[in-house]
Amino acid sequence: MLVSRRIYWPSINLIGPGCVKEVGAEAAKLGLKKALLVTDKVLVQAGVAGKVMESLTAAGVPYVVFDEVQPNPTMKNVNDALALLKKEGCDFLVSVGGGSPQDAASAVSILATNGGDVRDYEGIAKSSRRGLPVVAVNTTAGTAAEVTVNYVITDEERKIKMVMVDPNSLAVVAVNDPALMIGKPAGLTAATGMDALTHAIEAYVTRGAYELSDHIAYKAIELIGANLRDAVKDGSDLKARSGMAWGSFVAGLSFSNCGLGIVHSMAHQLGSEYDLPHGVANAILLPYVMEFNREVCVAKFARIALALGKNVTGKTPEEASLMAVEAVKELSRDVCIPALRETAFSPKDVDKLAAQALRDVCTGGNPKDVTVDDLKALYLKAYEGA
Incomplete structure (x- = not known):
């Protein structure tokens, strides 16, 4: 039987050694003004997040850093990052890491434009508005959270992982630089x-x-x-x-x-x-x-x-x-x-x-x-x- 398909992936996909250097320029081309960079302390200490910061600085794009994401990101991580985004007046997110920072940024993106509580979006396509733009910089060859419509957040009170399948959370730019995965x-x-x-x-x-x-x-x-x-x-x-x-x-x-x-x-x-x-x-x-x-x-x-x-x-x-x-x-x-x-x-x-x-x-x-x-x-x- 013939059926129609709706296919989702990021508008811009950068892949290959050295492509992380293009992050800032891509954000500037899109007219984005100030980033909330969502990552974890390990990647900051290892200097991986710093390479993304260098690219943003070189392109004249200001940013603030939220580096509190846990390996299985929690509602608290999301809410704390959202509070910082609002306080600093950020109009987009740059996620740097594997699945955890990517998922946390997706949740923040949706909450920033749709409001409510993280739990409101558990399930399939629960949001009504497109999330804030996300430039997703992947640092591990695994979760593919930078290119998918899925994100997972841990409800620490109920001790369950909430799975969200939401095209409104899809990143605008996905970056896969294998040089970031070295070591x-x-x-x-x-x-x-x-x-x-x-x-x-x-x-x-x-x-x-x-x-x-x-x-x-x-x-x-x-x-x-x-x-x-x-x-x-x-x-x-x-x-x-x-x-x-x-x-x-x-x-x-x-x-x-x-x-x-x-x-x-x-x-x-x-x-x-x-x-x-x-x-x-x-x-x-x-x-x-x-x-x-x-x-x-x-x-x-x-x-x-x-x-x-x-x-x-x-x-x-x-x-x-x-x-x-x-x-x-x-x-x-x-x-x-x-x-x-x-x-x-x-x-x-x-x-x-x-x-x-x-x-x-x-x-x-x-x-x-x-x-x-x-x-x-x-x-x-x-x-x-x-």
Whole structure:
């Protein structure tokens, strides 16, 4: 059946070594006057945020800095940043970092023009007005929050992650400079890279997948499979970093336009309950959810095996689909992703986690119908390492 599509991605996308130098000039071209630069203290201390500040200064664009964003950004982070934005009269935001600063800036952007409380926007397309412009500078090859219509904020009172899917939060300019990713720790590189792989695989098999999303999700799987090990092994490998930047970027474009599945639904709960890094949570859960979903998308899983470098010559689609699951397990082992039992996860929480995951906005995109008992079983299977 022929259907129309509405495709979302930032108006301007800068990608490649050195493109961070263009941030200030792009903001000036757009007539933007004063930035709230949203980041975290680690990136300020490491000098990464300073490179963005230099570009803004060179272009004559004033800014103020909010560097209090936590690894899983909270409502307090958002409200504090919004207060500073209003106090300083900023008319746009520059987000610098991985998913946490990007998500926090998206929330501030929406609240600045729509008002209300962060909780008002949980769910799909809850805002009525376009957010303040955001220039999103990514520093990790993982979340792709700089190019998507999704953002996630932790409600610290309810201890849940609120997922917002809102085209009004989409950045105006997205910047992916792999030179900013040089020297990132191996553990962070591994976690964010597996996050990107999860985006690509879930986008490839989600119920909302279609021709364009399939093509770019598949390419993302190839890029990540070819480059993640090298990026983890040598953090200064610019070729591998560039491959991962492209892989994360196109994976984000894909899932932002077709949706995700229960890997993310379940991972969100691990993040809110135990403050487990999102990429680690996704990486741990991905192969178990793939095993659960495989029977309804055998042909696509067979192609995933090929994209991840497996020789499927002479294999049946069923055999090749099983190789895809093994390929993901091998990649996780090679980049030293921990097991769920090595985290703060407690089996006694499984009823609560599964119930929340079932209600998560990503669950509807899963290619296979799922019950709360299925989700409980998946958490426990991941915990047992079965």
